Amino acid sequence: MTMTRTAAQATRTPPTPGARRRRRSDSVAAAAFTSPAFIGLTAFTLFPIVMSVVVSLWNWPAFGDREFLGLSxxxxxxxxxxxxxxxxxxxxxxxxxxxxxxxxxxxxxxxxxxxxxxxxxxxxxxxxxxxxxxxxxxxxxxxxxxxxxxxxxxxxxxxxxxxxxxxxxxxxxxxxxxxxxxxxxxxxxxxxxxxxxxxxxxxxxxxxxxxxxxxxxxxxxxxxxxxxxxxxxxxxxxxxxxxxxxxxxxxxxxxxxxxxxxxxxxxxxxxxxxxxxxxxxxxxxxxxxxxxxxxxxxxxxxxxxxxxxx
Missing domain, CATH: 1.10.3720.10 (MetI-like)
Structure with a gap:
């Protein structure tokens, strides 16, 4: 089985330049399609979660100066x-x-x-x-x-x-x-x-x-x-x-x-x-x-x- 796998790897042809370009193009298209969801997730979920942790450590009034309080x-x-x-x-x-x-x-x-x-x-x-x-x-x-x-x-x-x-x-x-x-x-x-x-x-x-x-x-x-x-x-x-x-x-x-x-x-x-x-x-x-x-x-x-x- 090892010899067969080695032979298969030896006979595998490397991807052609055209296949590489199509693969990169598909990756770019996938990133373009998923970016709106990722941006929305970051802006409206991940960023507010991180900011809520930060704000909880401060005296953070709606107006006025802020003061770091730690766990107070x-x-x-x-x-x-x-x-x-x-x-x-x-x-x-x-x-x-x-x-x-x-x-x-x-x-x-x-x-x-x-x-x-x-x-x-x-x-x-x-x-x-x-x-x-x-x-x-x-x-x-x-x-x-x-x-x-x-x-x-x-x-x-x-x-x-x-x-x-x-x-x-x-x-x-x-x-x-x-x-x-x-x-x-x-x-x-x-x-x-x-x-x-x-x-x-x-x-x-x-x-x-x-x-x-x-x-x-x-x-x-x-x-x-x-x-x-x-x-x-x-x-x-x-x-x-x-x-x-x-x-x-x-x-x-x-x-x-x-x-x-x-x-x-x-x-x-x-x-x-x-x-x-x-x-x-x-x-x-x-x-x-x-x-x-x-x-x-x-x-x-x-x-x-x-x-x-x-």
Whole structure:
């Protein structure tokens, strides 16, 4: 085999000058076609990332002199009671929103999969809130939550006094989570519906013949077979929930007090209200580290419960 390979290399003819020119021409054309994407990636992604690291090390006001601080922005945030409360709010929102979103979306996907007619229509109806502008949704939910609103109108005839959903710190976070679940469950519902449709009916029939109860079949057959999609939906929902901004900004304004102020809202206010760009950049990197940590935990833990086809 070695002699054959040597003979082949010996008989290989070097490229002609014309082939070299065509190769160089193809390389130039490829660079020309990819340069707009590369320039855009550099200008709008790589450069802002590098600059955010630089800005986080400085006292960088929007106007005025700048002063190098090193890691002071990071240490100041860690010792700030307000910032610690913001982290707690973000983690609390994620801890409430993530399981509710998964439970509602998976439950509806399973219910739709049992229907013989109207599956596509229901999927479209449940997906509508995902593509509806978030500002319009928040305005509707504010009208529902406010005193003498739609919810009060339903509960009053029953003799139930509705709480101050957006003005009470005990209810504001719950109200924001409920609104977020209604707005976002349709995406995961479609993912789970697609995964359920891919389960062979023969597997379900075999489990039924073996006398497996519906609950056992769901736990031992359905969940393992849709576990890759469960992992994807859980990871993406986890990441987006840490980045929540529109709901607290538009629905509660971060209040009452700072009961619903999240990390992204904090970054926005530090950067565009207080004009403390260094502190805002440092808070943004704290958010990145938090998302990276929970994502790594997800990827490490998925080895124990996610089952891929061999």
């Amino acid at each position: 922005n990071y240490t100041d945030l860690l010792t700030s009671r307000q910032f610690r409360r913001v982290i707690v709010n973000t983690v609390l929102y994620t801890g409430l929103y993530l399981p509710l979103n998964i439970i509602v979306s998976l439950g509806l996907a399973i219910w739709i999969s049992t229907m013989r007619r109207g599956k596509q229509t229901l999927r479209v109806i449940f997906f509508i809130p995902v593509v509806t502008p978030i500002v319009a949704q928040v305005l509707v939910w504010r009208l529902m939550y406010q005193p003498d609103g739609a919810i009060d109108g339903v509960l009053a005839p029953l003799g139930v006094e509705a709480p101050n959903f957006l003005g009470d710190s005990s209810w504001a976070m719950i109200s924001m989570v409920v609104m977020s679940v209604w707005q976002g469950f349709g995406y995961n519902m479609l993912i789970f519906s697609a995964a359920l449709d891919q389960i062979p009916q023969s597997v379900q029939d075999a489990a039924s013949v073996d006398g497996v109860t519906p609950l056992q079949r769901f736990r031992s057959v359905t969940l393992p077979m849709i576990s890759p999609m469960m992992f994807f939906a859980t990871t993406m929902t986890l990441i987006t929930s840490f980045q929540v901004f529109a709901q607290p900004y538009l629905l509660t304004g971060g209040g009452p007090g700072n009961a619903t102020e999240t990390l992204v809202l904090f970054v926005y206010r530090e950067g565009f209200s207080a004009f403390s760009l260094g502190s805002a950049a440092a808070a943004g990197w704290f958010l990145f580290a938090l998302i990276l940590l929970v994502t790594l935990v997800q990827f490490i833990g998925q080895k124990k419960w996610v089952h891929y086809d061999s």
